[in-house]
Amino acid sequence: MFKSLVKSIGQLGHAVLDSSPEGILLADDEGNIMYANKSYSLICRSDGQKRVGKNILKTNPHGALTEVLLTGQPVFGKKHIPLGAHTEVFSNAFPIHIGDQFVGAIVFFREAAEAINVLGELAKARKDIRFSSNISEQIEQARYDFTRYDFSNIAGKTQCFKKSLALARRVSRTDSTVLLRGESGTGKQLFAEAIHNTSTRRYQPFINVNCAAIPDNLLESEFFGYEKGSFTGAGQQKIGTFELANQGTIFLDEIGDMDLRLQAKLLQVLQSGTFRRLGGTKEIKVNTRVIAATNRNLEELIAKDLFRIDLYYRLNVVSIEIPPLRERIDDIPLIARNLLPKINCRVGRVIKGLEDEALVKLANHHWPGNIRELENVLEKASTLCDGEWIMAEDICLSPLPSQMPESIVSLEELEKSMISRALQKFGPSLAGKKEAARALGISLTTLYNKLRKIQDD
Numbered sequence: 001m002f003k004s005l006v007k008s009i010g011q012l013g014h015a016v017l018d019s020s021p022e023g024i025l026l027a028d029d030e031g032n033i034m035y036a037n038k039s040y041s042l043i044c045r046s047d048g049q050k051r052v053g054k055n056i057l058k059t060n061p062h063g064a065l066t067e068v069l070l071t072g073q074p075v076f077g078k079k080h081i082p083l084g085a086h087t088e089v090f091s092n093a094f095p096i097h098i099g100d101q102f103v104g105a106i107v108f109f110r111e112a113a114e115a116i117n118v119l120g121e122l123a124k125a126r127k128d129i130r131f132s133s134n135i136s137e138q139i140e141q142a143r144y145d146f147t148r149y150d151f152s153n154i155a156g157k158t159q160c161f162k163k164s165l166a167l168a169r170r171v172s173r174t175d176s177t178v179l180l181r182g183e184s185g186t187g188k189q190l191f192a193e194a195i196h197n198t199s200t201r202r203y204q205p206f207i208n209v210n211c212a213a214i215p216d217n218l219l220e221s222e223f224f225g226y227e228k229g230s231f232t233g234a235g236q237q238k239i240g241t242f243e244l245a246n247q248g249t250i251f252l253d254e255i256g257d258m259d260l261r262l263q264a265k266l267l268q269v270l271q272s273g274t275f276r277r278l279g280g281t282k283e284i285k286v287n288t289r290v291i292a293a294t295n296r297n298l299e300e301l302i303a304k305d306l307f308r309i310d311l312y313y314r315l316n317v318v319s320i321e322i323p324p325l326r327e328r329i330d331d332i333p334l335i336a337r338n339l340l341p342k343i344n345c346r347v348g349r350v351i352k353g354l355e356d357e358a359l360v361k362l363a364n365h366h367w368p369g370n371i372r373e374l375e376n377v378l379e380k381a382s383t384l385c386d387g388e389w390i391m392a393e394d395i396c397l398s399p400l401p402s403q404m405p406e407s408i409v410s411l412e413e414l415e416k417s418m419i420s421r422a423l424q425k426f427g428p429s430l431a432g433k434k435e436a437a438r439a440l441g442i443s444l445t446t447l448y449n450k451l452r453k454i455q456d457d
């Protein structure tokens with residue numbers, strides 16, 4: 001019946017569907033593709049008519065349309081790469097019923113880069129709302145802050161990584177506090193977002209606080225907010241991140257860098273679920289899930305009295321260790337395949353993949369900056385690459401052998417010299433530091449930490 005209905009869409013119906021800038025694909029309840037519009041072909045860079053008659057359950061088992069066919073439920077904002085496409089898309093898909101009968105499903109999708117631009121504009125427009133005096137607006141903004149990742153975005157199939165992933169999936173179904181541990185750039189934030197986006201809190205805010213990037217004296221007001229007039233400059237009331245994350249998740253990144261006084265306050269909130277805004281008298285109760293992350297050795301910090309053992313036990317309910325890339329070299333091809341669509345969007349190229357020799361070159365590198373460094377290397381290679389496939393010579397791994405000092409120096413010295421070279425090259429401004437961190441394959445926070453350490457030495 002559905003087939004004959006699709007046939008009867010008619011000329012006008014086709015013209016209407018073809019005028020949509022969104023790709024549209026229609027399948028019957030068994031997954032047989034019945035219709036693809038013009039934008040489908042443009043976005044996927046392949047003839048949509050050739051997909052008609054194929055079965056979506058087989059050709060795209062992880063797509064939004066398949067999910068609707070398997071669950072009968074609508075899917076919103078699923079990010080994935082359609083078959084044949086080189087760019088990621090955001091899809092909304094819906095079941096189709098005629099009367100009570102489930103007859104098929106339809107998916108509408110747009111290129112992710114386009115959707116991200118729209119979201120960027122939205123975020124820009126909303127940027128100042130947090131500092132407005134209207135509390136409900138502040139909370140509303142946090143609710144719509146954009147988190148991108150779920151487990152389908154996390155690439156990796158080596159045994160050690162699969163263990164971490166399985167634990168993260170399991171814990172996402174609970175409300176437990178989680179401590180994510182791993183070197184810089186291993187994907188701790190990605191895991192935190194995926195856990196939140198798979199949990200029952202997924203429609204509530206996910207608030208990310210980088211404890212190392214905010215100066216100690218501001219972190220308390222960032223966490224708990226303040227009342228108007230509570231200190232010079234507090235011209236209006238501000239909601240803290242704990243309150244914004246109420247019903248949702250707060251991600252405390254770089255928790256090992258939090259100062260001891262604030263650790264005590266944090267512990268108190270974790271124990272009681274209540275706090276007061278700075279200058280406030282009212283106890284505020286929150287129901288916020290905590291996911292913390294660190295690349296530092298907390299046990300060592302405890303031994304040096306730099307981290308509270310009681311807070312450690314509070315946070316360490318479920319600890320997930322994310323292995324560094326050098327321990328999962330076999331994952332490089334898969335991760336590269338996963339990163340390329342994102343990079344293609346950024347650099348405006350259509351790179352299909354890597355030649356074997358390029359993969360061997362990547363496998364032989366030590367990867368101090370982990371996946372962030374791999375992403376930078378691939379982005380540079382995508383820009384240099386002449387054709388559609390990245391070759392070994394397109395891959396620049398730093399430090400280049402010719403830039404290595406003649407004599408052997410300690411890794412610490414080498415790191416210092418690379419940091420100072422990067423800052424010389426890009427300049428000491430915030431923008432320069434961001435560029436330097438990118439070139440070094442580390443996060444801005446890690447760069448700040450390293451600079452602080454160099455100054456202390």
Ligand SMILES: Nc1ncnc2c1ncn2[C@@H]1O[C@H](COP(=O)(O)OP(=O)(O)OP(=O)(O)O)[C@@H](O)[C@H]1O
Pocket residue numbers: 153154155156182183184185186187188189190191253295335338339371372375442443446
């Ligand atoms: N398994 C993965 N598959 C694909 N991309 C990944 C994976 N893990 C990390 N990435 C990408 O690598 C980059 C770094 O990841 P992320 O920011 O989550 O690392 P991190 O451990 O939180 O780093 P830091 O400790 O420096 O803050 C991001 O762009 C992320 O999307």
